[in-house]
Structures are given as C-alpha cells and as structure tokens.
Amino acid sequence: MQPGLGTLTGFVAGALWGLVWMIVTAVMFMLVSGAATTPPVGAAMLAGAVCGATITAFRPAARTFGVTIAAIAAVFLVQAAATFGAPLGLPLATAPLAQMAAIAAFVGLTWFAVDRTMAAQPSGRLTRYQFEIVVLRLAKGLGLVFFTVMVALPFYVMVMTSLKNQSELLANPLDFSLDIAQGPAGLFRSYIELFTVYSFGTFLMNTAIVAIGTVIITLSFAVPGAYAVARLRFPGQAFLSRSILLIYMVPAIVLVIPLYAVFSQLGLRNTLTGLLIVYPATTIPVALYMLQGYFRGIPSELEEAGLMDGLTRAGVIGKITLPLSLPALASVALYVFMIAWNEFLFAFMFLDDIDMFTLSRGVVSLNSSEVPRQHLMAGAVIATIPVLVLFLWFERFLVSGLTAGSVKG
Amino acid sequence: MASTSDLERLDDTARRAAELRPPVPPTALGPLARRERNLAYSMLLPTFGIVMAVVLAPLLANFWISFKPVGLGDLRPASLFVNERLRGDLVEPGDVATLQYRLRNSSQDEPLRDTAFTDTLPAGLTVTGDLDPRCALDGRQLTCELGRVEPRHRETIAVEVTATAAYIADPVPVRDSPATSQATADNVLTNFEFTLENFDRVFSAAEFWHVLRVTVYYTVFATLGAIILGLFAAQILNTAFAGRTVLRGLFLFPYVAPVIAVAFTWVLLLDPFSGALNAILRQVGVLDQPVNFLGQRAFAVDFFGLTVNFPVALTTIILIEAWRSFPLSFLFILARMQSIPADMYEAAEVDGATPLQQFWYISLPQLVGIIAILFLLRFIWSFNNFDDIFLLTGGAAGTRTLVVNVYEQAFAISNLGAGAAVAVVVFLVLLCFSIVIFKYSPQDEG
Structure with missing residues (x-):
C-alpha cells in the first residue's frame, strides 16, 4: 500500500462516479418500481470516493483480486453505513426485489467505472500524460452515460406510456411499472384501439404507399440525372453539380403557400397523388447529389469498355453502373424512404380526409384532449418502429452512403 | 525613347508571334460533343421538370402572392350561387305556381362578369306569365343572361308556371335538374392588382x-x-x-x-x-x-x-x-x-x-x-x-x-399574402447563405 497523490485522484474520480451512478440507478429504480425516493447522493459520493481511494492506494501491479473485493465491498459498506441501512434512501421493505437490483447495479457500476478510470494509473504522483488520460476517461465515461440516458429516456417513456393508462400516469408520473397480470389484451389496449377505432391500418398503408412510391419515383428520376452530371460533359455541368444541393436548402414552409393555392384549385390537395408529386421533388436533388458523388468514384474505364463492346448508354447504366453502385442505391433509397415516412408539414397541410391520412397526420389528429395520452404515444410507437427497424437493418449502408457520397472534406 | 521604326518593329514581332501561336480549339461543339450534350440534357429533363414545377415555380409564385391582398378564403373562385324552388301548390291541372331562382354572388368583394345560368324546367310545367327580360325559353331550357353582378348582390328571378295534367300525374321535383351557373370573375391570384400592404404589415409589426x-x-x-x-x-x-x-x-x-x-x-x-x-x-x-x-x-x-x-x-x-x-x-x-x-x-x-x-x-x-x-x-x-x-x-x-x-x-x-411576404423574407435570407456557401465551399468536393 503506497497511498499518494494518485489516491487523491482516485478519490475525486470515485466521488463523481458515485454521484452519477446513484442518480441513474435511483431514477431507473423509480421508473421501474413506481416507488418514490430522494437519492442519497452525498452518501453515494462518499462510497465512490472510498472505492476510488481503495483501488489507487495500491500500485497497479499490487492491485490483486483481494483489492478488487475490498473496493467492491467498500462501495456497499460505505453506502449502507452512511445512509443508516437504507442505501437508496428507502426502507429495504419497499419494492425489495427492485431495490436489491438497483443497489447491486449501483455497487457494480460504480466499482467498474472507477476501476476502468484508474486502471494502470499509479498511486503516486501522476504525470501530465497520465493525468490527462484519467480526465479523458472520466469525460468519455460520463459522456457515454449522459448520451445513453438522454437518448434512451424519451424512447423508454414513449413505449412505456403507450402501455399504461391515463389515470395511472396522472397519479404518479414516474411510475412506468407494467401490470403484467392484465395480459396482452390489456397491455396492448391502446394499440388494439388505434387499429380498430382510429383506422391506423389505413394510415400505415397510406404511409407505406407514399414512402415506397417516393423512393421509386426519386430513384427513377435521380439515377439518369446523376449519371449525366457525373459522366457526361455538357455546358453547365460544373454549375449543376454544385448548385443542385441548394434546392435541398429551400424550406418546405416557403413552398407550402403557393402549392396549397395551386393544389387546391387543381383538386390535388387532399390526395396521396399530391404528396407523391411534392415528396420526390424535395428528395430528388439530394438523391442526385449523393448518387453523382458515388458514380464519379466508379472507374470510367469499366463503362468505356462496355461502350467499346457495343453497349448503348442505357445498357452501360443498367449493366455496369447500377450493379456497381448498389450500396449507394440502397443508402439513397433508405434515406429517401426515411424522409418520406417521417414527413410532417405537407401531410399536415394537404390532407383533410381521414381515409387519406398518413401516419404523421394521423398521430397529430390524436393530439387532442379527448384522446388519452397513451393512444398518442402508441401512435408514435407505430410510426417509429417500421422506420427504425428498417434503419437499423441497413444502417451500415446508410452511414457509408451518407458520408462517402455527399461530403468529402 | 522609342522611335517610330522601333514601334513598327515591335508591331511586326507581335504579328509574327500571333502567326506562330498554336491553333486554338474551335469554341463551337463538335457533333459528338453535341450528341453528348443532348443526351445529358434529356437525362436531366425529368429532374428539371419536377424541380421547376414544385420548387422553383412556387418560389417565384411566393413573390407574386406576397404583393396580393389574398386571404385563405379567396382560393375558391367567386361564382354565382343559384337556388331554385317552387312556391305555390299544384294540385289540379291549370294551377299556377311561381318558380323562384334565388341568386347570390358568392364573393364579398369581386364582381362577376358574363354571368348566366341555365335550368331545365320539369316536364309538364308550362311557362304562362311574362318572362324576365333577361331570360329566354327554348323548349324546356330556361337561360338567363345576367351580365355583371356586383359583389354581395342578391336577387330573385321569378317565373310563373302552370301545371298540366301530365305534371299532376307524375310531379317531378324542380331540384332534380339543378340550375347550372357560369360567371367569370377576377381571380385575386391572377389579376393585376398589387399592394404593398403585406410587407407593410409584416415589417411594421x-x-x-x-x-x-x-x-x-x-x-x-x-x-x-x-x-x-x-x-x-x-x-x-x-x-x-x-x-x-x-x-x-x-x-x-x-x-x-x-x-x-x-x-x-x-x-x-x-x-x-x-x-x-x-x-x-x-x-x-x-x-x-x-x-x-x-x-x-x-x-x-x-x-x-x-x-x-x-x-x-x-x-x-x-x-x-x-x-x-x-x-x-x-x-x-x-x-x-x-x-x-x-x-x-x-x-x-x-x-x-x-x-x-x-x-x-x-x-x-x-x-x-x-x-x-x-x-x-x-x-x-x-x-x-x-x-x-x-x-x-x-x-x-x-x-x-x-x-x-x-x-x-x-x-x-x-392571410396568405402576409404569409407569402414573410416567406419572401425567409427566401432572401437563405439566398444570402447560399451565396456564402457558393463562395466558400471547397472546390474539390463531390
């Protein structure tokens, strides 16, 4: 045991981790069990600090299994002692199972985080290099927790709210525990009602038609256009390849007023056809831009060989260029699908007839005081799941296509 | 100081240098290049078409609308509403009743021009009284030419009809053949009446x-x-x-x-x-x-x-x-x-x-x-x-x-006009951004 300045660093890092994990585990405990507690953060900071000090009291080589056990035990014992036997600030009898799990998670996570932060760092004085490593590990670790909570919390709340009922939510807004005993029919009541009473089946169908239609139209327009910009020489080519993206910068709200006026007079306003004209027009420029970036990367010798062997331009595109750019096509298709599926403004402005509603429009119509909140959230979940599943499935295409095709800096 | 002969010699050298300069490629496109250009344009045509129609045209239309005193209600063009009904009981052949056409200009502020309506009278009714001078009867076809109808104008045209035995036997409701009206009105969106009121309202707020x-x-x-x-x-x-x-x-x-x-x-x-x-x-x-x-x-x-x-x-x-x-x-x-x-x-x-x-x-x-x-x-x-x-x-x-x-x-x-005026402001701000992007965007991207 050689405590030194490194031990102090461990002490401070431990206190920070104790604070963060206490808040996170206590909030999760509240959300899952429905019991309310004020997390004892002071005790948690002390527990984490003692854990950090225990680990860093030893040289890295001397941190044996025994030290690990001692560090873990330190978190638990200090936390229990400083809160007089109520580690989460609650008597152990309330929601004992969830509380056990939360305490175990707190102890384990705090120890793990402190151990990772101080791994291989000396117990004595830290060099600047070592100190920065510790600070960076701390910042990255805390950032990781921060981002995960920040992203996961709204989606968790969205799903859980859709499975509860309004009176429960008003009684305790933190209680997201599920009553499994009511069976699937009771649990998914909101979803069943949305599909039977609120015709979400139609909305789902309409949205799918519009989104897939937009993808097909966009690709059939953008592929030849992108090929021309990428491969053929013509006056204005350079200007076009740079300016086409500017179209994408035009805000939809600026187009809404004239389109609303014209579509009203043409009778296109309250139709899916109207959306199938507007959506592709807004997605074609970005699709063209992404595709031309990719087409340029294909060696033109391949196409020239095809031309020499007697293929027409159309043949070259169909037999050489497109098969080679399948990843780009997939990513563009997915991106366009995502835009069309999620589009809100035009659907909101143009559609009045409930048979024509897309999901976006349908969910907005649920936002009234007569419709219970869990229906609104169930609608949100229905709108989110298809696009999210599709996206996670094809994620690597989208990532590589978005970044490689459009911006190279 | 250069003498005249020196200048002449310089001039001569320049001329010779010009003759020696390698031939400049022709600026006009050759046939192959022209074909390539045409192919490129035809491949870009669909994109151009839809972008023009749905993005660029509305952008310009915004400018137009922003100078117009146009509200959401003006989107429906002004027209003549005709409502017909039969006043009086027709029980026996020879009974007389009045066929009333109640007319209204749907617009609050636009006059209607070349207004007319036509209606088919129910079979078995004969027109007996004096016809309104603006109306004419051709068989069972009643046509009334009303000319100019002022905004908010309402009036009723009455036609006296007598029932025949055929009508009593088989009475046809008059609304079975709805009157059709026609009129031309200035559409606020397409006429040449402009105002700065929208911008005034937007900026002075x-x-x-x-x-x-x-x-x-x-x-x-x-x-x-x-x-x-x-x-x-x-x-x-x-x-x-x-x-x-x-x-x-x-x-x-x-x-x-x-x-x-x-x-x-x-x-x-x-x-x-x-x-x-x-x-x-x-x-x-x-x-x-x-x-x-x-x-x-x-x-x-x-x-x-x-x-x-x-x-x-x-x-x-x-x-x-x-x-x-x-x-x-x-x-x-x-x-x-x-x-x-x-x-x-x-x-x-x-x-x-x-x-x-x-x-x-x-x-x-x-x-x-x-x-x-x-x-x-x-x-x-x-x-x-x-x-x-x-x-x-x-x-x-x-x-x-x-x-x-x-x-x-x-x-x-x-107030569509005021909205369009704000949209114009939005567009101008974005135009400035775009110019900045064009100036500073990397040249080798893509």
Whole structure:
C-alpha cells in the first residue's frame, strides 16, 4: 500500500462516479418500481470516493483480486453505513426485489467505472500524460452515460406510456411499472384501439404507399440525372453539380403557400397523388447529389469498355453502373424512404380526409384532449418502429452512403 | 525613347508571334460533343421538370402572392350561387305556381362578369306569365343572361308556371335538374392588382424584430449545440469498447425517428404536472417547483444584482433541436475521424504529446473542414426548422421564428399574402447563405 497523490485522484474520480451512478440507478429504480425516493447522493459520493481511494492506494501491479473485493465491498459498506441501512434512501421493505437490483447495479457500476478510470494509473504522483488520460476517461465515461440516458429516456417513456393508462400516469408520473397480470389484451389496449377505432391500418398503408412510391419515383428520376452530371460533359455541368444541393436548402414552409393555392384549385390537395408529386421533388436533388458523388468514384474505364463492346448508354447504366453502385442505391433509397415516412408539414397541410391520412397526420389528429395520452404515444410507437427497424437493418449502408457520397472534406 | 521604326518593329514581332501561336480549339461543339450534350440534357429533363414545377415555380409564385391582398378564403373562385324552388301548390291541372331562382354572388368583394345560368324546367310545367327580360325559353331550357353582378348582390328571378295534367300525374321535383351557373370573375391570384400592404404589415409589426431575434438565437445555438454534442459523441465512440455498435445505432435514434413521435414524447416528458422529467428533477432535488419548460416565456435570474430574463421555452426548443440533430454531425465527424491515419497519432505519441494535445493539434485541424460544412448545413436546416417548433410550442411563449411566422400569418390568421411576404423574407435570407456557401465551399468536393 503506497497511498499518494494518485489516491487523491482516485478519490475525486470515485466521488463523481458515485454521484452519477446513484442518480441513474435511483431514477431507473423509480421508473421501474413506481416507488418514490430522494437519492442519497452525498452518501453515494462518499462510497465512490472510498472505492476510488481503495483501488489507487495500491500500485497497479499490487492491485490483486483481494483489492478488487475490498473496493467492491467498500462501495456497499460505505453506502449502507452512511445512509443508516437504507442505501437508496428507502426502507429495504419497499419494492425489495427492485431495490436489491438497483443497489447491486449501483455497487457494480460504480466499482467498474472507477476501476476502468484508474486502471494502470499509479498511486503516486501522476504525470501530465497520465493525468490527462484519467480526465479523458472520466469525460468519455460520463459522456457515454449522459448520451445513453438522454437518448434512451424519451424512447423508454414513449413505449412505456403507450402501455399504461391515463389515470395511472396522472397519479404518479414516474411510475412506468407494467401490470403484467392484465395480459396482452390489456397491455396492448391502446394499440388494439388505434387499429380498430382510429383506422391506423389505413394510415400505415397510406404511409407505406407514399414512402415506397417516393423512393421509386426519386430513384427513377435521380439515377439518369446523376449519371449525366457525373459522366457526361455538357455546358453547365460544373454549375449543376454544385448548385443542385441548394434546392435541398429551400424550406418546405416557403413552398407550402403557393402549392396549397395551386393544389387546391387543381383538386390535388387532399390526395396521396399530391404528396407523391411534392415528396420526390424535395428528395430528388439530394438523391442526385449523393448518387453523382458515388458514380464519379466508379472507374470510367469499366463503362468505356462496355461502350467499346457495343453497349448503348442505357445498357452501360443498367449493366455496369447500377450493379456497381448498389450500396449507394440502397443508402439513397433508405434515406429517401426515411424522409418520406417521417414527413410532417405537407401531410399536415394537404390532407383533410381521414381515409387519406398518413401516419404523421394521423398521430397529430390524436393530439387532442379527448384522446388519452397513451393512444398518442402508441401512435408514435407505430410510426417509429417500421422506420427504425428498417434503419437499423441497413444502417451500415446508410452511414457509408451518407458520408462517402455527399461530403468529402 | 522609342522611335517610330522601333514601334513598327515591335508591331511586326507581335504579328509574327500571333502567326506562330498554336491553333486554338474551335469554341463551337463538335457533333459528338453535341450528341453528348443532348443526351445529358434529356437525362436531366425529368429532374428539371419536377424541380421547376414544385420548387422553383412556387418560389417565384411566393413573390407574386406576397404583393396580393389574398386571404385563405379567396382560393375558391367567386361564382354565382343559384337556388331554385317552387312556391305555390299544384294540385289540379291549370294551377299556377311561381318558380323562384334565388341568386347570390358568392364573393364579398369581386364582381362577376358574363354571368348566366341555365335550368331545365320539369316536364309538364308550362311557362304562362311574362318572362324576365333577361331570360329566354327554348323548349324546356330556361337561360338567363345576367351580365355583371356586383359583389354581395342578391336577387330573385321569378317565373310563373302552370301545371298540366301530365305534371299532376307524375310531379317531378324542380331540384332534380339543378340550375347550372357560369360567371367569370377576377381571380385575386391572377389579376393585376398589387399592394404593398403585406410587407407593410409584416415589417411594421412590433413582433417582427422580436421574431428575427428569436430566429437568430435559435439558429445559432441549435447549430452550435448539435455540433458540440456531435463532436463529443464522436470522440466517445471513436474508442473501442464492447457494445460500441449497439450504442452507435442507439445514438442515431433521435435523427431517424419521425418528428411527430419525438416531439409529442418531449411534450409529454416536459409536462409540468404529469411529465416524468419534472418529477425526476424534483425527486433528485434539482427543482423545487415544476417548470413549464415549453410554456414559460422567461424566468428572471438574479445575476450579481443584475436581473436577466432567461428564455425558458426558447432554450428548451433549442436543446431539443440539438438533441434531434446531433446524430447527423456525430455520424459525419466519426467517419472523418476514422479516416485520420493512425500513424499521425503514433508519431505524436513518440514525441511525447499528451492526449489533449493530440486532440487539439491533430484531430481538430483534421476535422475543421467537415465541421465547417456541417455548420453551414445545420445552420440552414435549423433556420428552416418548422416541424419541431410547431409541434412543441406552436410558436407560443416567445419561440416564434421566421419560418413559424409564415405559417402563423398564412394559415392561423388566414392571410396568405402576409404569409407569402414573410416567406419572401425567409427566401432572401437563405439566398444570402447560399451565396456564402457558393463562395466558400471547397472546390474539390463531390
């Protein structure tokens, strides 16, 4: 045991981790069990600090299994002692199972985080290099927790709210525990009602038609256009390849007023056809831009060989260029699908007839005081799941296509 | 001093040099190049067509509409409403009744020209009385030429009819053959009547400068927020650890999920009475009172004796916009970071650079290009952002940006012209951005 300045660093890092994990585990405990507690953060900071000090009291080589056990035990014992036997600030009898799990998670996570932060760092004085490593590990670790909570919390709340009922939510807004005993029919009541009473089946169908239609139209327009910009020489080519993206910068709200006026007079306003004209027009420029970036990367010798062997331009595109750019096509298709599926403004402005509603429009119509909140959230979940599943499935295409095709800096 | 002969000699040299200059390629396109050009144009034609029709034409139309005194109700063209009915009982053959046509100009302020209506009289009724001088009967076809009809004008044209036995035997309701009317009216959208009233109204409104200021705050801070969060997230995920792929997918959720879904979730989360976030913050001890994050305009903060009005709702929507858009910047920055060659870091390591120095002197300079592009893109997108603000606050509580103002004027107040005027302002601001982008965008992109 050689405590030194490194031990102090461990002490401070431990206190920070104790604070963060206490808040996170206590909030999760509240959300899952429905019991309310004020997390004892002071005790948690002390527990984490003692854990950090225990680990860093030893040289890295001397941190044996025994030290690990001692560090873990330190978190638990200090936390229990400083809160007089109520580690989460609650008597152990309330929601004992969830509380056990939360305490175990707190102890384990705090120890793990402190151990990772101080791994291989000396117990004595830290060099600047070592100190920065510790600070960076701390910042990255805390950032990781921060981002995960920040992203996961709204989606968790969205799903859980859709499975509860309004009176429960008003009684305790933190209680997201599920009553499994009511069976699937009771649990998914909101979803069943949305599909039977609120015709979400139609909305789902309409949205799918519009989104897939937009993808097909966009690709059939953008592929030849992108090929021309990428491969053929013509006056204005350079200007076009740079300016086409500017179209994408035009805000939809600026187009809404004239389109609303014209579509009203043409009778296109309250139709899916109207959306199938507007959506592709807004997605074609970005699709063209992404595709031309990719087409340029294909060696033109391949196409020239095809031309020499007697293929027409159309043949070259169909037999050489497109098969080679399948990843780009997939990513563009997915991106366009995502835009069309999620589009809100035009659907909101143009559609009045409930048979024509897309999901976006349908969910907005649920936002009234007569419709219970869990229906609104169930609608949100229905709108989110298809696009999210599709996206996670094809994620690597989208990532590589978005970044490689459009911006190279 | 050059003599005349010197000048002549110089002139001669120049002429000879011109003759020796290699031949300049012809400026006109050759047949092959022309064919290539035509092919390119024909391949781009569909794109041009749809973009012209749905994006560029409406952009220009906005300018037109912004000079028009046009409301939402004017979209339906003015017309002549005709309502016919039969007054009097027809029981016996020979009974007399009056066929009334009640006419109304549907418009409050547009006169109708060349107005006329036609109607087919029910079989078995004969016209007996004097016909209105403007009407003519051809068989059972009644045609009335009314000429000019003033706005709000209403009148009734009566036709006296006598029933025949055939009618009594089989009475046909008069409305079985509805009267059809025709009229030409000036459409406010297409006539040549212009006004500056819309711009006057937009610029003189006290709130306009407030809206402009809110727009600037929103755009700048949401952009900065998205980029800083994205840079941070990219740093975190650039280190290898178990579960990195899962987290990378998770971090993209806010960007991929539909805006309606996340906006309503945030509204629910931030609700002052039944919102989970308020409850959490109160349990943890951060807040004493629930805060109406989306509904409270300002919160007075005492700052060393200086009272600052902290804009609560505006800050909330800025944070939510940053939350929703950080995945995009994180994706681009991560991709760029992974393409920085590792030997640069190895060399720095050998030279004794600390991690922060490596970030500051290697990573950041490599990322400056992509961050600049992201800044421009996000800047414009945040500026254009309508959906989030509209769904979260509806532009209330001091969160009305220019873009939300377009909707507010055009559809909430039903003044299309004023909305178009704001849209013109939006477009001009964006035009300035575009010029900046064109000037400073890297030449070798693509």
